[in-house]
Amino acid sequence: MSHLEKHLSKMNIKTFVDTQLKVTQDIDKLLSILRGTAVSVVIFSKNFANSSWCLEEVATIAEITQKFGHKTLPVFFRVDWTTVAGDDDQYAKTIAGLSFAQQRKDEWRKALTVVASKTGRTTQEIRNEAKLVDEVVAGVLTTLVAMSPTRQFNNYLVGMNSRVAEVVQRLVMKEMDTVRIVGLCGMGGVGKTTVAQACYDNLRDSADEKANTKFHFVNRVGQNGVNDQDRVEGLVRELYSKLLSEDSLSREDLNIEHRRGRLLKTRVLVVLDDVHTPSQLDELLLQDASDPRKLFAPGSRIIVTTRNRKVLEHVKAEIHSVGPLDVNESLQLFKLHAFSLGSPVVDDDDLSHKVLSYCNGNPLALRVLGGALSYKDSKYWESFVLKLGKTQEAEIHHVLRTSYEELRDVKDRRLFLDIACFFSGHWRSLLVKYMETVDESAYSRVEDLIGKSFLASVFDQSEGEILVVHDLLKEMAWNIVNEEEDLGRRSRLNDPADIHNLLTNWKGHRATEGIRLNISKVKMMSLKANAFEGMNSLRWLNFFLPKGFGSRHRKTIVSEGILNSLPNELRGLRWDQFPSASLPGGFSPDELAYLVISHSPIVTCWEQNQWQPKLEKLSMLSLTSCENLTVIPDLRNSANLEHLVLEKCKSLVEVPDSIQYLVKLVRLEVRDCENIERVPDRLNSKLLKHLILANCPKVTDTPKHNTKLRPSGIAVRECSNRQV
Incomplete structure (x- = not known):
């Protein structure tokens, strides 16, 4: 018993052993504790039936097992099932000789049969006692996992x-x-x-x-x-x-x-x-x-x-x-999403089962279809089922596509396509800010898409809350986008050949709203100075290197002369290996929500002699491995900035004082900037969660912040090679 208790405790499973109460002989207290436990392990041994205490425990365990589905794991220690529950065997004879009323003895016998009939462990099958303990611990853990979401x-x-x-x-x-x-x-x-x-x-x-x-x-x-x-x-x-x-x-x-x-x-x-x-x-x-x-x-x-x-x-x-859900599980999951507010609008199991037949037990399809039919009346359901049955497409893809088409609001569809094509895996708070530059109701639309299972909100220990789109839904999103045969009219692009063609050879109208290009897939792309001229619909421009590539990757996108235009309608700009010393003159993106540049010869984002936009909507600024960078943009008007990251910018000598007035700043990260000599004396943001200064040897003082407002989770690390 002591070995079993020790092993359970090692697994952080809280245990109670009845010997802890025997000194008081308080059987009522013990029975009360039993009713509050999740799992009971009953060890049947040779002398078990000699104890009325043990028999009372078994009677209570059998009662809560039958009434409430209490989980029980019997262990037969040097006895077998017939010894415990047989009519003419040892336990029966022992109980018959006890000085208790016959009714009580009969109840004990029935209880033994109930508990002993559960799947358990026995020394007849597992003779090694150490292995028996491991098997019992595994059985308890497995049972607890099955009970717990x-x-x-x-x-x-x-x-x-x-x-x-x-x-x-x-x-x-x-x-x-x-x-x-x-x-x-x-x-x-x-x-x-x-x-x-x-x-x-x-x-x-x-x-x-x-x-x-x-x-x-x-x-x-x-x-x-x-x-x-x-x-x-x-x-x-x-x-x-x-x-x-x-x-x-x-x-x-x-x-x-x-x-x-x-x-x-x-x-x-x-x-x-x-x-x-x-x-x-x-x-x-x-x-x-x-x-x-x-x-x-x-x-x-x-x-x-x-x-x-x-x-x-x-x-x-x-x-x-990992197979599909069975019919009962499928129906339960579907109803959870279709009737998420309680009472069903449609009380028709036939219609529900028709919907289930198209999902084949696939949880993703069940969640998405349930969300599509939530709050809808029976006529809508009937029409929806008819639409599902009219095609012979691959079932899961057809189910998802039909649900997408039930997003009646064009803005909902547009938001979903943006997130599925460009932003899966991003911080939710920042992503909503990005989308609000396009649609002021983005917050509620994101909530609706989560409710319909087009998006999933997942908490990551290191990153916080992130929004994720399932691979099948991302595949569907790109299939929808690529149905437009005319390249110039295609709203979103991620194929390197298509992007190369659009930016270097295309002569017609370009209605592109978003570009996502994995630079590592490009052999060489030579952009003319006016490559983006006239692309007034472009909102998201993302030229990225996958994590792990960095500066070792050869430059594959070059500019024939100085790039002289970028669309002012941009909401988001990420350009790894940006080829110029500054952003184009006249580039004034008043709605810009994020700016990310890395591994670039950029010296300044905007030349001092050119007008810089106010950047009032900017939420994220990240400048990484920009070795020639001498000054960061003026952030005095960027009241919405939440994340500021400066890393490996060895020509940068200061972080401007203006950032102390950024009251929404959540993260300030300055790493490996060997020539930075000063940072602001104080940070006034009440929302600050991450303050990281790492490997900046010339910085002698760190920003002060009101400790009464300082939230948990602030980390100030390794300034001048010391812990601050």
């Missing part, structure tokens, strides 16, 4: 808790002396990431602190383009820097014997989400995917989610297929 998904985990419990059981049971890979495989939208996140959360929350396990969740591996070698290095750096608690470790750093030795002594729980190919897994596991025992300490667990079963077969993972 995870922190991110709450009631929307309908039908998933049993799946989570099954995977957790695979992870915590068996072979704690080895490294194991568990793979979750299934179609898009079926809930692989949801299950992986729930397992990760539960195991992290219940981890034994003494084991010193390291945890990391790598999101959307395949989506992030990990096939590109530089991008692989970025993910490797992110993962192993976290596991080894060191900054920016490259693959070469990880080849050092000392670090490999530390990894071999490190127990980890790692999730690699949405892996597309076996080679991606090989790269992320440093070519030791086939034998992870060479990489991590015994007891380590790696969870891999993928649509490609070959990924898991390649590493001989224990494969768990």
Whole structure:
């Protein structure tokens, strides 16, 4: 008993053992405690039936099991089921000899049968007592997981808790002396990431602190383009820097014997989400995917989610297929979204089941369809079902497209396409600010899209609340955009060939609203000085290098002379490797919400002899690895600025005093700016959460801020190579 209690406590599972009350003989108190527990472990031993105390406990456990579905795990310790519940066996004979009323003895016998009939553990099957304890702990943890919604998904985990419990059981049971890979495989939208996140959360929350396990969740591996070698290095750096608690470790750093030795002594729980190919897994596991025992300490667990079963077969993972929800689970999830405010507008199970038949148990489709039909009357439902049945398109894509078409307001559609095509994974607070420069009602529209499951709001420990669009919905969004055959009329572009054609060769009208170009995919693009002339519809311009590329990537976008125009209608501008010394003269984007420039020869954003816009709508300014930058924009009028990031700008000598008046500033981050000599004396923002000064050796004083207003989470780090 003491070993079991110790192991449960190690897993942070609160326990109560009846011996803690026996000194008082307060059976009523004990029974009250039993009714408040989540799981009861009943250990049947040879002398169990000699104790009326134990028999009263079993009677109460049986009662709450039958009435309220209380969870019970019987353990048969050197006895078998017939000993406990058989009519003519040991327990029956012992109870018959007790000095109690026959009615009470009959109740005890019935209770023993109820409890003993539950699935449990027995020493006949598990003879090693240490292993028996591990199995019981795993059973308790699995039961608790199945009963508990995870922190991110709450009631929307309908039908998933049993799946989570099954995977957790695979992870915590068996072979704690080895490294194991568990793979979750299934179609898009079926809930692989949801299950992986729930397992990760539960195991992290219940981890034994003494084991010193390291945890990391790598999101959307395949989506992030990990096939590109530089991008692989970025993910490797992110993962192993976290596991080894060191900054920016490259693959070469990880080849050092000392670090490999530390990894071999490190127990980890790692999730690699949405892996597309076996080679991606090989790269992320440093070519030791086939034998992870060479990489991590015994007891380590790696969870891999993928649509490609070959990924898991390649590493001989224990494969768990995440299948569709059954009919009852599907109906429950659908109704949760279709009738989110309580009583259904349409009380017709036939219509509901017709809708379900198109979803085939896919949770994403069920959530989206439920949101589309929420608050609608029966005629609308009937029309919707007819529309679903009129095409032979691939079912899941057709279901999602039909739901999109039910967004009647053009502004809702436009907002969804913007976020799906350009902004999935962004901070919610900033994203709403960006969208409000286009539509003042963006806040409520985002809420509506979340309610209809077109967007998901997820809390990330390091990043805060972010908005995420499912891969299938992003795929649908780009399919919708690309239906326009005329390149000049296509609202959003992300294909490098199309963008090259539009900016260098296109002679006709250009109605483009957004461009998202992965620069690493471009061999060479030579822009004329007037490349953007006349593009008055352009709102979002994003020329980006994926994380991990940086300054080592050769310049692929060059300007034939000084770029002389950018559309004043821009709401967002990110341009990694911006080719000029300043932004174009006459560029006056009054609605600009974010400006991000990196790895650029830029000296100043706006020349001193040219008029600078007030930047009143600016929420985010980030200037990174701009080695020639000598001055940042005038921010006196940027009252809405929330994030200011200056990094590796070695010619910059000061952060202007004007930022002390930015009352909405949430984050000020100044890193590796070796020649900055001064920063403002004070910051007056009451919203400040992150103040980071790192590796700025000439800064001697840090900004003061009113400690009464200082919120938790402010980090001031390493100014002049010291902790401030």
